[in-house]
Amino acid sequence: MxxxxxxxxxxxxxxxxxxxxxxxxxxxxxxxxxxxxxxxxxxxxxxxxxxxxxxxxxxxxxxGADVVDVAMQYLYNDGEFWHFMVQDTFEQYQADAKIVG
The missing domain is CATH 2.30.30.30 (SH3 type barrels.)
Known part of the structure; x- marks a missing residue:
């Protein structure tokens, strides 16, 4: 590190x-x-x-912190999770609504 x-x-x-x-x-x-x-x-x-x-x-x-910044596009919110997509690879990730705010 x-x-x-x-x-x-x-x-x-x-x-x-x-x-x-x-x-x-x-x-x-x-x-x-x-x-x-x-x-x-x-x-x-x-x-x-x-x-x-x-x-x-x-x-x-x-x-130093082992942190990676990745630009993502917001897709939608299903009430429980927020969904994001990496525009280069089209990989999708979800984050708990409590964490996102």
């Missing part, structure tokens, strides 16, 4: 934080006049959708 240092943080990077896959929304590098530099990062938990703000010291590392 890939390991990312704070100098590699950028929007859209997928990382593992507290054993949950997360996506970096915003990253701000701060170098104060006195003390160690740090990164102030806004992170979205991919399981819950919650946004949190964390601060990491310069040089800290985080494990």
């Amino acid at each position: 890939a390991v990312y240092s704070t100098n590699e943080f950028k929007a859209g990077l997928k990382i593992m934080l507290d054993n949950d896959p997360c996506s970096i929304i915003e990253n701000e590098f701060v170098k104060p006049g006195k003390g160690q530099a740090f990164n102030r990062v806004k992170i979205r938990n991919l399981k819950t959708g919650r946004v949190i703000e964390r601060t990491f010291k310069s040089g800290d590392t985080l494990e």
Whole structure:
């Protein structure tokens, strides 16, 4: 699994934080006049959708998340499941309505 240092943080990077896959929304590098530099990062938990703000010291590392983004087309909702299709391969997937929202 890939390991990312704070100098590699950028929007859209997928990382593992507290054993949950997360996506970096915003990253701000701060170098104060006195003390160690740090990164102030806004992170979205991919399981819950919650946004949190964390601060990491310069040089800290985080494990990369094994997450794949796939563009899909919405097909229909049968009440219990939402159905999607991968346009390149025509494979169809269903997701529980509780998860989709």
